[in-house]
Amino acid sequence: MSDFNPQGQESIVSVTDKVRPVAIGAPVGAVYFLGDRAAFVGAEENIVLVAAGGEKSEIAVHGGAILCSVSDGSRIITGGDDGKVAALDAKGETSVLATDAKHRWIDNVAVHPDGAIAWSAGKTAFVRAPKGEEKSFEVPSTVGGLAFAPKGMRLAMAHYNGVTLWFPNMAGSAQVLEWAGSHLGVTFSPDNKFLVTTMHEPALHGWRLADARHMRMTGYPGRVRSMSWSAGGKGLATSGADTVIVWPFASKDGPMGKEPGMLAPLQARVTAVACHPRQDILAAGYDNGTILMVRLTDGAEILVRRNGGEPVAALAWNAKGTTLAFAAQDGDAGLLDL
């Protein structure tokens, strides 16, 4: 994949002929798996479920744009510009979980392993326990991202100049991790030791939760929009550069003082990353439409989708890691069985 080998894509192992193309027919923002079916979340209104055999069913979930989505594997939670929080389960049944009283946009959603959900509208984050009890918390500026900690009932809310950590079941428990700038996406490491945000500027910021020590992760040419923890949480793969940037998190200091891994360089910007759930493999999508599977250990690449077409918008593995689903921004999608 160097300048000296313009036909580089032809020379690597290709599985492009094994991909089952799927035409969603509308822009796609995200993809998940619900049971055996891939669920392509449209930019507006609908989720399209695609069965292993290729049968498609389109399900209306919002009356406008779908601004955010998340899944725990059993259902997809979405937030829309219609002010609704909706859910779609594996049977294909939808429900409206909440409606904002002022019909404000639902900017972020999150789901907890025990079934609790969180969403935000403007500066206010809401948490609803599985039993239905609802609590809310207001942060100083609009919530940029939400994430539940992997252990315990704790919610991270990214906003301007930092992140607020809140235990919804404990009064007066909010802790603020400060760092100047606008924080958008937020994620906990699977071992619950680190918190990482994507910022408006092309950088990540992280904190070691034990002592709130800062971790500055910079050098990206573009904003990071996609992050994915590798199997076991040893690395955090990110978009935003012309290689997949993988920050090492295996040691107690996280990536501090270490160089990130730089995998699968192309003359195109990485737009989406998805780590395999069990093995040290990731899928990376680029703004020129290319999709590669990359082995984290040695950087070996397999071509899944040739360049051409719209930027890759979404990638997802099923829970077992046997199928990869992808979609470009315009809804040109596909499934690959390994």
Place this chain on the structure above:
Amino acid sequence: MSETTADKIPVTVLTGYLGAGKTTLLNRILSENHGKKYAVIVNEFGEIGIDNDLIIGADEEVFEMNNGCVCCTVRGDLVRILDGLMKRKGKFDAIIVETTGLADPAPVAQTFFVDEDVQANARLDAVVTVADAKWLSDRLKDAPEAKNQIAFADVIVLNKTDLVSKAELAEVEARIRGINPYAKLHRTERCQVQLSDVLERGAFDLDRILEIEPDFLEEGDDHDHHHDHDHRGHDHHHDHGHSHDGHGHGLKHYHDEDMQSLSLRSDKPLDPDKFMPWLQKLVAEEGQKILRSKGILSFTGDDDRYVFQGVHMMLEGNHQRKWKPDEKRESRLVFIGRELPEQLIRDGFEHCISA
């Protein structure tokens, strides 16, 4: 913004001090039978009595970029809202951002300079400022926000002209021109302005920086206190320290104590190796004072016109096109700002003229 692509959504910024008539203008834009659909970003829900499913409430959340530049402030809420709106591309033709009466337009404009996603999808069309003919003169004395909004404007809708006498109108116009002689000015009652005068202006389009002449004269302007008079080349809007009736045509001139415009010109070509570093240093050091800058430049040994524009410390520029054979190769620059270091700018510019 330098790429003029038709599929970028135009964004009009609507500013104006409290009570000037922003909401009236907005309602006019939305209710007129123009066949276009607007997404509207407002601060207060409920003020607009019009059914439009693309009205989005905003919080005017400004944050400082982490680049050590205190005036590089960006509207983070706009970044988020534009991102969300792009999911509904095709459902609307243009976007209008209404700011609060106390807002500084700079962070809105700067959002279009610094955010690559915003730049990819949308383009800033113009800053339209609604001003109250009766009260603006007072506000210019006691409200720095009102002065900012006038200084920043590409289009000024001078509203409620029916509530003032001709003399008062001349007075307030002169005060506006003392701050910003370049904006298009329209005198209105109840914001009765042609929509084409406030929308699709292309004021931030580098390819449309054709004229940076003072806008004293309006086409179709029939107000009798204006006379057809060629002001080109006079440069008289900045270089006097007192108000006076200039040139015997009845137009008052004011010098605003803290907000001015400065225009520079040279019919000798500029040395690009001197000019570019000078301009960049100037906006880096004095950018907090410089609200807007624009220029059409002729460089030594370059057959292309070079155009640039800036907001505070942010600049963008490009080779625009070949100079036409019959066109006068003249460089012109305009700065509008607060307490502009006039002599420093003039001296610096002189040094950039090729020997």
